[in-house]
Amino acid sequence: MYQINFSRPSSVYFVGIGGISMSGLAEILADAGFTVSGSDRSRSAITDMLVSKGITVFYRQRAENITDNIDCVIFTSAISSDNPEYIAAHQKNIPCLTRAQLLGQIMKNYDTPIAVSGTHGKTTTTSMLSEILLQADLDPTLSIGGILKTIGGNIRVGKSGYFVTEACEYTNSFLSFFPRIGVILNIEEDHLDFFKDLADIRCSFRKFAALLPEDGCLVINAGIPDYQEIVGDLACRIVTFGTTQEADYFPSDIAYDEKGDPSFVLHGADGSCTQVDLQVPGEHNILNALAAAAVADLLSIEKDCTVRALHGFTGTDRRFEYKGSIGGVTVIDDYSHHPTEIAAALKAAARYPHKTLWCVFQPHTYSRTKAFLKEFAQTLTLADKVVLADIYAARETDTLGISSETLQQEILALGRECYYFPSFDEIENFLLENCLNGDLLITMGAGDVVKIGETLLGN
Secondary structure, eight states: OOOOOOTTTOOEEEEEETSHHHHHHHHHHHHHHOOOOOOOOSSSSHHHHHHTTTEESSSSOGGGOOTOOOOOEEEEETOOOOHHHHHHHTTTTOEEEEHHHHHHHHHHSEEEEEEEOOOSHHHHHHHHHHHOOOOOOOOOOOEEEEEGGGEEEEEEESSSSSEEEEOGGGGGGGGGOOSSSEEEOOOOOOOOOTTTSHHHHHHHHHHHHSSSSOOOOOEEEETSSTTHHHHHHHHEEEEHHHHHHHSSSSEEEEEEETTEEEEEEOTTTTTTTEEEOSSSSSSHHOOOOHHHHHHHHHHHHHHHHHHHHHHOOOOTTTTEEEEEETTTTTEEEEOOOOOHHHHHHHHHHOOOOOOOOEEOOOOHHHHHHHHHHHHHHHHHHHSSSEEEEEOOOTTTOSSSSSOHHHHHHHHHHHEEEEEOOSHEEEEEEHHHHHOTTTOOOEEEOSTTTHHHHHTTTTT
């Protein structure tokens, strides 16, 4: 594998530089003195930001963008082998690295690299931990899979030895990392276009855990079924968190305010009891906070500092994000695209003041929709009324004979009111006619469904 020499900055090209993770890595290299350029399919707020930092961005992926003075090309798993820039790089024998391989090499430059993994909750937990390190004035470098308001983006380049990043299991990306502290939030079936089954996924998380050095530590959810299989025979320290007293970190005295934001007593591994008040809703965020607090203790951060940071955290973009209100209808947007995530978000929404809970759901990928069809239908019944958009294809093409209309029939069969419209315009018009003062509307999915709420609000 090609090794980047960080003491001798060179020229690096990113295929798909406008992605949330790729843009962050591009920023880190540019800040380190590298000559950075790249391409994306279209202009966006992210590409505009990169250009403002002196990074060259092409808005069309063409072979001629790959010039002879480029030393390395970075690409993601979303880039296919017939991509013209991918082909040109190989024809010119320019070294190539995946996004994960580059991130792994960057991690080696830090004394305390921290990687947050799990099927769900990575962005929120990484953001919570980031807030704690910032509150403690530890000057960390941060790579987050969403926009964190505190830093005005998804990346922050610090000067200390602390580096915090998300660690995604898809295509085994996180196996290219070099963490000293690792977090496993949960392990469930997902990305079944890559993994064979849950056993295959668990095997990958076990390999991720095994990356930790003997003087490192794994923070893991004790609620993961048979989690001992993941941690067995590891040389590193193991710290657990969960909902029961068997875990090193657990909550008690849980209460919710009028918006569904939880407060609880945090019981630590040292026997301490600390009151925590969150400003993000849902039981799942209690677990995310426990994981972040456990890492903070490993870094010897004062508990008062952790409590202040957790209370000050109000979420990241597209994670139960309040977008505004129109005609007395509250509009929330959420990134959930897996049945477990949907259930957590809708349960949180149920605690939020409302008359009728509307969920506009955009399924993400044909393979995921087919694999979890009945689970999607069941969890979406937690909303009072469901509106479906077409499946967001992402990296896939429709070869599985699945559609949003298929999902609609499943939901209707469960006795829940459900509507399907093939265009956003039709959905927006339907909502304008049917949502009433006091209703709560949540747009949900990993695609571009957020545009529906923003259009209704005139954003």
